[in-house]
Amino acid sequence: MKSLLSSSYILMFDEYYSFQPRLKEMCTCIELKNFSSTKYMCSKKIFDSISEKIKKVENSLFFLGAGEYHHITYMLLKKFNKTLSLIVIDKHVDYSDTYPGFITCGSWLKDAAALNHVAEIFVLSEEKKNIYNNKIKIFSPVEYKKIKPHLPVYISIDKDILTKSSINTTWDQGHCLPKTLIEIVLYLSSAFEIVGADICGEPPAQFFSPEHKKSEDINLELLLLLTAKSQSIVA
Secondary structure, three states, X not given: OOOOEOEEEEEEOOOOOOOOHHHHHOOEEEEOOOOOOOOOEEEHHHHHHHHOOOOOOOOEEEEEEOHHHOOHHHHHHHOOOOOEEEEEEOOOOOOOOOOOOEEEOOOHHHHHHOOOOEEEXXXXXXXXXXXXXXXXXXXXXXXHHHOOOOOOEEEEXXXXXXOOOOOOOXXXXXXXXXXXXXXXHHHHHHHOOEEEEEEEOOOOOOOOOHXXXXXXXXXXXXXXXXXXXXXXXXX
């Protein structure tokens, strides 16, 4: 039976979702703008303070903002009390070194792999990267059916895996089409028990552009695949 997440949240670190009113109507917004030094990198001390504001992570979907906030995934994973498998869909393999006491949007996967309750990690990425960690297996996006998790699954999606013609994010991007991303998520949510998920990769937020509408449309499709929302979306 398909497992659906029961709650959806937007973490409002800045204004990335100001131009996505339909998405905001379907999610609970958690205001986090008062926290400084969270973009690109964050200290573990600040993570602990943010974590106190988020009461429910299991069976929930989180929208994080631009790819510069992908390290928030580590904070969400840390709050789980059960052993799980992590599936990451991302143009980049965010497994790099960083400064002691800090986690960045490019290093968070290394920290996630160090969590005892994250038993295995599958990464769908076009990036070729040699990682010497037995927990992590990397596949190209077209190989998604090769993923065979042995535990309940947490999914983390960075929309920079999509083509620039689909949506223009704040990072260099991959060659995946939105319909392919939807196929991947539909397969994962139908085949495995999903216990949590997050989505980042929003376009620049300084001003309204057609990119926000594109991003919102993709976000809404993913939300309806992953959660038990029953209301229809009118584009």
